[in-house]
Amino acid sequence: MSFETFAFQPFIYEALAEKKFTQPTPVQEKLIPVIQKGKSVVGQSQTGSGKTHTFLLPLFDKIDSTKEEVQLVITAPSRELATQIYTAAKQLATHATPEIRVTNFVGGTDKKRQIDRLASQQPQVVIGTPGRILDLINERALKVHTASAFVVDEADMTLDMGFLEEVDKIASHLPEKLQMLVFSATIPEKLRPFLKKYMQNPVIEEIKAHAVISDTIENWLISTKGKNQDRLIYQLLTTGQPYLAIVFANTKQRADEITTYLREKGLKVAKIHGGIPPRERKRVMRQVQNLEYQFVVATDLAARGIDIEGVSHVINADIPEDLDFFIHRVGRTGRNQLHGTAITLYEPSQDELITAIEDLGVDFQPKEIKNDEVVDTYDRNRRKKREQKKADELDPTLIGLVKKKKKKIKPGYKKKIQWEIDKTKQQKRKIERRQETRQARKHKKKSSQG
Incomplete structure (x- = not known):
């Protein structure tokens, strides 16, 4: 399959060509058509699976860059992750005409400046950490009620870092009719109530990696x-x-x-x-x-x-x-x-x-x-493997005799079995010694001829 199968707008293909992306990854192949249909998705996939472009490509394809309003909100649990998504989104946005406006709202940046900018212009794509996005919504600076899609990236990490409450509050400001995409490496039990609250019959897709770790x-x-x-x-x-x-x-x-x-x-x-x-x-x-x-x-x-x-x-x-x-x-x-x-x-x-x-x-x-x-x-x-090997090589006759010996039987018979075990072991040792002697003779003979 190639990206042409998805019939994106031309600007998406220009951006993909610039990145030298030619073939979709398994997660993209499975989920892009589902996202294009407007369905909500819970995607479980490992790092390095191409997850970011799985949601960016079909969602950017739907953005109307002539509309001066928020159309897509994406949260990530850390500043680094948010910036990573922002970089990928910005690369796509620059190829659109007019250019799609993308902003990155994360903690540790100048909030007052962000509020001032939002007063004059709303972005079409909002990316950021849950705390800062919620702050701007509560300040009535960021108007997310017009968004048609909401992405929660690295949901398990969001939960671990204690940001799920903020994500929940952001979701409550979004319209009821909303396409919601949740991506996570794992789906912990504590995440399920949140998914149930906001997602009705989502498509749940677990993309198993071909190998847990690359063979390189x-x-x-x-x-x-x-x-x-x-x-x-x-x-x-x-x-x-x-x-x-x-x-x-x-x-x-x-x-x-x-x-x-x-x-x-x-x-x-x-x-x-x-x-x-x-x-x-x-x-x-x-x-x-x-x-x-x-x-x-x-x-x-x-x-x-x-x-x-x-x-x-x-x-x-x-x-x-x-x-x-x-x-x-x-x-x-x-x-x-x-x-x-x-x-x-x-x-x-x-x-x-x-x-x-x-x-x-x-x-x-x-x-x-x-x-x-x-x-x-x-x-x-x-050592464990050697012991296992020895156990595997144990004579079947001996195994049978040992098993018999463990059973509750008359003392005289027990003695007889022990004698049989010792006799079998002795015979085995004799055979081994004979073989060793033969080998030694052969080696001596070869040495004398040489």
């Missing part, structure tokens, strides 16, 4: 047992020369610790997490995208909300409790069919978490650092 990504697993974790991260960043590496930590405090250690070691490191003021975070992001930094330390805010191109290495300093975040983190590398390396550090006590990740379809390669070089090492399950 190598997944390395390194044990931290008896090692200094910060030193290990430093070694990994300075061994093998990554083009651009992101180190993920579970908490702001841990991200601060790693950054301090790496900076003390002389590395130029960018730090991105929720505790950094918005303006500074924006500046750091711009510097990272301009390749002023080779190393970035971040929390999961970056995994879901920031799109950095050219990431060659991802290091999980901590394993996230929510394994969805593991997929999002690793998905930062290996994009556009480029090779990527994801490195996960773990302690032996986290074995169950590693097994849970493997159950998602992740194939780990066990590694260690030796003489400043990353080398293959033993599989952590080797």
